[in-house]
Amino acid sequence: MLIIIFMAIILFIADLVLGSVIISLKDFWEILQTQGGETYLHKILFNFRIPRALTAVAAGMALSVSGLIMQTVFRNPLAGPFVLGISSGASLGVALIIIGFQAFGWFSAFTVLSNWAIVIAALLGSGLLLLMLLIVSTRVKDIMTILILGILFSSSVSALVSILQYFSPEGALKSYVIWTMGNLGNVTGDQLFILWLAIGIGIFITLFNGKRLNIMLLGEQYAQTTGVNIFQFRLLIFIATSLLAGSVTAFCGPIGFIGIAVPHIARLIFKTTNHFILVPGTLFLGAAILLLSDIVAHLPGSDRILPINSITALLGIPIVIWIIFKNRNLSQVF
Amino acid sequence: MVNNEGYIQLNDLSVGYETGRQQRTVIPKINLRASQGNLIALVGANGSGKSTLLRTLAGIQSPIKGSISIDNKPIESYSRHDLAEKLSFVGTHYDMHAMMRVHQVVSYGRYPYTNILGHLHPTDKMIIRKAMHDTGIFHLRDAFISEISDGEKQRVLIARSLAQDTNIILLDEPTAFLDVKNKFEILHLLGRLAHEKRKIILFSSHDLQIVLGTADLLWFIDHKKIIQGLPEEMVLKNTINELFRHSEVYFDAENNEFRIQRRHNFCVRLLGSGALYKWTERALDRLHIKVDNRCSGPAIHIEQKDQEIVWTVNPDNKGDEFFALQDLIQHLHSKYGNSKQLR
Numbered sequence: 175m176l177i178i179i180f181m182a183i184i185l186f187i188a189d190l191v192l193g194s195v196i197i198s199l200k201d202f203w204e205i206l207q208t209q210g211g212e213t214y215l216h217k218i219l220f221n222f223r224i225p226r227a228l229t230a231v232a233a234g235m236a237l238s239v240s241g242l243i244m245q246t247v248f249r250n251p252l253a254g255p256f257v258l259g260i261s262s263g264a265s266l267g268v269a270l271i272i273i274g275f276q277a278f279g280w281f282s283a284f285t286v287l288s289n290w291a292i293v294i295a296a297l298l299g300s301g302l303l304l305l306m307l308l309i310v311s312t313r314v315k316d317i318m319t320i321l322i323l324g325i326l327f328s329s330s331v332s333a334l335v336s337i338l339q340y341f342s343p344e345g346a347l348k349s350y351v352i353w354t355m356g357n358l359g360n361v362t363g364d365q366l367f368i369l370w371l372a373i374g375i376g377i378f379i380t381l382f383n384g385k386r387l388n389i390m391l392l393g394e395q396y397a398q399t400t401g402v403n404i405f406q407f408r409l410l411i412f413i414a415t416s417l418l419a420g421s422v423t424a425f426c427g428p429i430g431f432i433g434i435a436v437p438h439i440a441r442l443i444f445k446t447t448n449h450f451i452l453v454p455g456t457l458f459l460g461a462a463i464l465l466l467s468d469i470v471a472h473l474p475g476s477d478r479i480l481p482i483n484s485i486t487a488l489l490g491i492p493i494v495i496w497i498i499f500k501n502r503n504l505s506q507v508f
Numbered sequence: 509m510v511n512n513e514g515y516i517q518l519n520d521l522s523v524g525y526e527t528g529r530q531q532r533t534v535i536p537k538i539n540l541r542a543s544q545g546n547l548i549a550l551v552g553a554n555g556s557g558k559s560t561l562l563r564t565l566a567g568i569q570s571p572i573k574g575s576i577s578i579d580n581k582p583i584e585s586y587s588r589h590d591l592a593e594k595l596s597f598v599g600t601h602y603d604m605h606a607m608m609r610v611h612q613v614v615s616y617g618r619y620p621y622t623n624i625l626g627h628l629h630p631t632d633k634m635i636i637r638k639a640m641h642d643t644g645i646f647h648l649r650d651a652f653i654s655e656i657s658d659g660e661k662q663r664v665l666i667a668r669s670l671a672q673d674t675n676i677i678l679l680d681e682p683t684a685f686l687d688v689k690n691k692f693e694i695l696h697l698l699g700r701l702a703h704e705k706r707k708i709i710l711f712s713s714h715d716l717q718i719v720l721g722t723a724d725l726l727w728f729i730d731h732k733k734i735i736q737g738l739p740e741e742m743v744l745k746n747t748i749n750e751l752f753r754h755s756e757v758y759f760d761a762e763n764n765e766f767r768i769q770r771r772h773n774f775c776v777r778l779l780g781s782g783a784l785y786k787w788t789e790r791a792l793d794r795l796h797i798k799v800d801n802r803c804s805g806p807a808i809h810i811e812q813k814d815q816e817i818v819w820t821v822n823p824d825n826k827g828d829e830f831f832a833l834q835d836l837i838q839h840l841h842s843k844y845g846n847s848k849q850l851r
Binding site for chain 2: 249
């Protein structure tokens, strides 16, 4: 655990110093020591690098933990933060606002609102989908049915998004596609604060439910007959997931792969299913892996940036494959 | 005093399930009472409502009508948490998370008694150790679930419910998917726990043969009714055979076994005794030859000579001798298979 925390800290600093302009560790130290400096490097660090790294940490933590709890609650190794349809809901909101606004010629209004408009649209979209799922889950008791309904909702929403895309002008389409590729660099100031607040609450709810998550591994019947109120538990977990995955998606776009892969890596590393160990482990591992992806995405030394979503997949998949071969069987671990 | 003993009482209880707005009652109006120190087997055909009843008693689903009371208080008046201190449930074992360790699973039985972080006090740890000792899995405490056998998994789950320290333990098909040896051992363990720890243990099963030798009481589901009685009484009163009313299977009370009603091609007389007689008779019966000592067909004499078993057909007339049962039966079929007068 200490090693992973240490790794996360190293990667955090690496993410700060590496980029199109490489800051030497000596300069980095000096910048941190000078108060209110106005140098060129100082601006890069405080206005761009630190918010971006903090966003990466938040997003990595949130996506991984929400993936972990979804895998536990649905007892499915393929579950991830988006099985409840959070990313599709957000996509619909964003597609409506980007494509819709441009199609109706409100583009100027949209650019003024830009960031916040996208965030709010994404939150509304994912919130709406989650609300639908919660209403359904009061009537449906079987957790597998809820999982399938979540997937069905997502698919139908994706279909709507496709229709929007089909009728959208080229410029809007490109803006939308770029949003779906994920971006850690757009979150600053107030937005960063809100992102961390939402994620903090989400993580708190998760830890608060650690004991119940553990007992959930035996199946719902056991949880129920040892005193867990299943409905209340599900409600809390769904709220935590939407806070975690929903806010990240709203601010950074749908960042894939991390949420499904990191919990598996954590289980393999810690060789346990105890959530009081897995949750902190997943938090730091998720942060470390997204920081690493961010460093790679920025191609240190060049001024090009790759989409973060491609990097998480390209970087993460070899890690998982390596672990699978080392341990031979992933399903044995789940 | 008897009045201080724990019990679970079913009053006019109807169990079933709801699909949309429709209610389907599986077993109506059950009036039964189970008291401490009994191992009770819930027996019935597939789909007769065994699981539905158990799930209703465990509070996993609600009754359609009527009530359940535990120790003089209706089940609804217990909170989920309080109920968890009275009653534990052992479900199926094959969907357990593979990477949990045995002691971890058992420790989850302490869930109702621990704080929000699941912290185990020394007394909790002692109870967990004792539960593992009582079920004979203490040596496996650090093994992963994926490393132990099905019978051991079942023991782990039983240990978990012992750790939950409840008067009532409900088990859904604890012997399913186990081999015969494990089936007997699990039921023997449950019987011991019921008697020594004065628990009410109710389990569902369709292994009648094994249940008959181990359970203290049967709750026998037949045509939407539950009949209660001692297993032996159920056999004597032929209640058991009600299960197979329209089938070719019947329960042979004399031999404590299930048999299939067969059509016989012809009959023979069998001269012999003991295991030799019984197993020869079984083989003949299975291959459509009836054993009937008033039969006019051939007589077969069985005897053990040194290391060998010899079957002699019509010994009075110095008939053929056979050293393998298969050869004997082949011979009988080829010689008497078409003779109509021997049916």
